[in-house]
Structure formats: structure tokens, C-alpha cells
Amino acid sequence: MSKPLLRNSPNMAFSGQAAHVPVLLNEVIEMLEIREDGVYIDATVGLGGHSSAILGRLGSHGALIGIDRDEEALTYAANKLGTDKVYLRQGRFSEIGEVLQDLRIERADGVLFDLGVSMLQLKKHERGFSFMSDARLDMRMDSSQKLSAWNVVNRYLEKDLQRVLQEFGEEPLFRKIAKRIVISRKSGPINTCAELADIVLQAYGGRGKTHPATRTFQAIRIEVNRELDELRNGLTSALGVLKAGGRLCVISYHSLEDRIVKNLLRDWGKEGLIKVLTKKPMTPGREEVLRNSASRSAKLRGGEKL
Numbered sequence: 001m002s003k004p005l006l007r008n009s010p011n012m013a014f015s016g017q018a019a020h021v022p023v024l025l026n027e028v029i030e031m032l033e034i035r036e037d038g039v040y041i042d043a044t045v046g047l048g049g050h051s052s053a054i055l056g057r058l059g060s061h062g063a064l065i066g067i068d069r070d071e072e073a074l075t076y077a078a079n080k081l082g083t084d085k086v087y088l089r090q091g092r093f094s095e096i097g098e099v100l101q102d103l104r105i106e107r108a109d110g111v112l113f114d115l116g117v118s119m120l121q122l123k124k125h126e127r128g129f130s131f132m133s134d135a136r137l138d139m140r141m142d143s144s145q146k147l148s149a150w151n152v153v154n155r156y157l158e159k160d161l162q163r164v165l166q167e168f169g170e171e172p173l174f175r176k177i178a179k180r181i182v183i184s185r186k187s188g189p190i191n192t193c194a195e196l197a198d199i200v201l202q203a204y205g206g207r208g209k210t211h212p213a214t215r216t217f218q219a220i221r222i223e224v225n226r227e228l229d230e231l232r233n234g235l236t237s238a239l240g241v242l243k244a245g246g247r248l249c250v251i252s253y254h255s256l257e258d259r260i261v262k263n264l265l266r267d268w269g270k271e272g273l274i275k276v277l278t279k280k281p282m283t284p285g286r287e288e289v290l291r292n293s294a295s296r297s298a299k300l301r302g303g304e305k306l
């Protein structure tokens with residue numbers, strides 16, 4: 001269940017040095033068609049980039065509800081967004097319904113999902129998301145959760161590792177990498193991100209333009225955070241809380257996410273639950289990609305509740 005957030009906690013571990021630029025910001029703001037007195041949910045508030053722009057367009061009767069499963073991100077967002085018209089909750093976005101109930105708000109005018117990980121999670125090496133770090137394998141968005149990347153890598157059966165790598169990483173060498181992981185851990189646990197990245201590198205016999213561990217790390221992260229189930233449930237919950245005419249905007253960063261978003265919106269469109277606003281996804285222009293390379297794979301899709 002979602003937890004209200006303690007604001008302005010002294011435990012502010014991230015001061016924003018890793019400059020955060022919200023992705024497809026103008027497109028999101030335009031698609032949300034923000035009304036001054038509306039209720040908007042940022043289901044992935046992160047470092048508050050999109051939230052801040054939404055908040056700036058609200059009048060005194062509007063409200064912004066920000067959800068994130070990462071307590072550290074919320075602490076950062078709380079300091080950035082302040083308290084006026086802002087309600088921040090720690091929890092999973094599949095719990096949007098409960099969050100609204102808790103706030104005694106019935107419906108929302110818009111819901112935004114900006115999927116994946118934040119700069120804070122990626123750049124803070126001790127969070128164990130980046131294959132370029134010597135940190136312990138972790139990858140939990142919610143640090144109070146039990147399952148971490150370390151458990152997946154060191155405890156999963158070979159066949160389950162294969163499944164994760166194939167399904168969530170679309171990794172062609174899923175068998176070879178799973179085997180190497182199992183062989184390596186016989187002589188002691190695989191503790192760090194760098195150790196795992198090295199095992200994948202060896203399976204590939206070297207690296208090309210993209211580090212070959214990218215897919216393995218994506219796969220394990222998705223498994224640890226149950227990201228695809230969360231996405232299906234989160235979008236369904238969002239549809240449930242939207243007012244007629246309310247808008248749903250989703251930014252995804254890889255094909256597995258985008259497929260889920262595209263198919264759900266298409267199905268809901270056919271069922272007459274929404275009007276699909278994006279026949280084709282919106283993507284960042286050349287300038288945005290040059291300014292912010294993290295935006296390069298972003299796809300924005302949206303729908304209007306009927």
C-alpha cells in the first residue's frame with residue numbers, strides 16, 4: 001500500500017548534479033491539455049521534471065499527485081515541488097486507485113507515465129543499476145523490497161535465468177550467458193555489476209558499439225521490479241480513475257514496454273473506452289536527442305477516456 005511521504009527529510013542523498021531533463025516535455029504538456037483546476041497524476045514522479053511543468057500550469061484549485069516506488073526520488077521531488085497543491089505518495093503505480101481513495105479524490109483529468117529508471121537511480125552507483133559500476137548488484141527501485149539483482153543472479157535456476165534473459169532482454173545469447181553465470185557462481189557469488197558485465201562480455205568475446213551487457217541488465221532490472229506486470233496493471237488502474245475526456249500519456253523506452261502500451265491502447269480504442277491520440281508514437285526530434293541522449297529511444301503514446 002502507498003505511504004505518504006515525509007517531506008524535506010534531511011536524508012537528501014542526491015542533490016541533482018546528474019542534470020535531469022524531462023523527456024518529450026512539450027509533447028506531454030500539450031497532450032495532457034492541462035486545465036487550471038484539474039487533478040493530474042504523475043505516476044512516475046522521479047525527479048519531478050514533468051511534475052514541475054504540470055504544477056506550473058495549475059491554478060489554486062488544481063492538484064498534482066505524484067507517485068514513485070523510490071523513496072529517495074520522492075524526497076528529491078518533494079524538495080523541488082514544494083507542498084502547495086502537491087500530494088506525493090510512495091508506492092507502485094498499480095496502486096493509483098488506492099492512492100486516490102486515500103486522498104478522497106474520485107477522478108483525475110490526466111495521468112502521466114514516464115517509464116523506466118531515473119537519472120538518480122542510474123547515476124548513483126550504489127543503487128546497482130549500472131553495468132559500469134563496482135557496486136553490489138541491486139536494481140531495486142524500492143529499496144525496502146526483498147528481491148534484488150543479487151538474488152536473481154546468484155539464486156535463480158539456470159532455466160529461470162534463461163527465461164529472464166530471453167523474455168525481458170530479448171538476448172540472443174541467453175543460454176550461453178545463463179550457463180556462464182551458473183559456472184561462475186560455483187566458485188563464489190557474483191557480487192558486483194562489473195563482475196556480471198564481465199561475464200556477459202566474455203560470452204560475447206568482446207564489445208561493439210553498445211556494451212553487450214545492456215540487454216542482460218535490462219532483463220534483470222525488469223525481473224527485479226516486475227516492470228511489465230506493473231505496467232499492465234498501472235495502465236489499467238489509470239484508465240479506471242480517469243474522468244471522461246481525461247488524458248493518459250505514456251513514455252516508454254524499449255520495445256517490450258512500447259508493445260504493451262500500444263496493444264492496450266489499441267484494444268481499449270476498439271472497445272470504445274478511449275480515443276487513441278497517437279496512431280504512431282511521438283518521438284524526440286534530433287535537437288532533443290542531441291541535448292539529452294537519454295531521450296533517444298523514447299516513444300510517447302496517448303489516449304483520451306471516452
Ligand SMILES: C[S@@+](CC[C@H](N)C(=O)[O-])C[C@H]1O[C@@H](n2cnc3c(N)ncnc32)[C@H](O)[C@@H]1O
Binds near residue numbers: 051
Ligand atoms: C524515468 S523516471 C521519471 C522521471 C520524471 N518524469 C521526471 O521528469 O523527473 C521513472 C521513475 O518511475 C519510477 N517507477 C518505475 N516503475 C514504477 C512503478 N511501478 N510504480 C511507481 N514508480 C515507478 C522509478 O522509480 C523512477 O523514479
